[in-house]
Amino acid sequence: MRYAIYFTPPRDHPLTRAASSWLGRDAFSGLTLPHAERTGLALGELAYFTAVPRRYGFHGTLKAPFRLSEDFSEDDLVAAAEAFSRQIQPVTIDRVTVERLGGFFAIVPETANPALNEFAGQVVAIFDRLRAPLTEKEFQRRDPDRLSTSQLRNLQNWGYPYVFDDFRFHMTLTGHVEPADRPRLQAALERHFHDVLAEPLDIDHLAIFVERETGAPFEVHSIFPIAAGSKRRFA
DSSP states (O other): OEEEEEEOOOTTSHHHHHHHHHHTBOTTTOOBOOOOSSSSSOHHHHHHHTHHHHHHOSOEEEEEEEOBOTTOOHHHHHHHHHHHHHHSOOEEESOEEEEEETTEEEEEESSOOHHHHHHHHHHHHHHGGGBOOOOHHHHHHTOGGGSOHHHHHHHHHHSOSSOGGGOOOOEEOOSOOOGGGHHHHHHHHHHHHGGGSSSOEEEOEEEEEEEOSTTOOOEEEEEEETTSOOOOEEO
């Protein structure tokens, strides 16, 4: 079993609804949904291009998936998330946009947001004590020979290459898209998400996602309002 600390807006947030429709899955319920229509893509194409992010659910990674150390339980993780959410302050992204990152598309901040990067770094550091060390298989899965020096150091120290100075907040919307298909995907994404990207996005919830067995879809285990002083809400 693996857990992850992600950001996701609440289930009824317009961005969550739009993303769940695009991906064809609701990570809160775990239910498969009909793919969005009128995107300009055939439904089979949309299912193909969203296969990878559909398994992980709509989210922005803060602490990448990890196994719990044998010294800690799920209750310890939940308690840590609840306590952290009461101590940290929310961060606002003034505007988000659809952008291609390498070979895939994601929702990202339109401009750099140092407060968000600091917030993510705190999540990485605070929750690392609960993480079991990577196995050799998990380490090699990250293809360490292709990582930069800092990314390799991050993988060794924090279990994930893209943290701290190598972090870039993003909410993944597709798997790898070949160059010939990228203009169609860009147009489809901009058409589908146009109405929900105009408002600022508040990073005001912290979520625990869970992969109950290897290869299973990730689901929202519980979600915590940030700096709200309220109890967690289970998915």
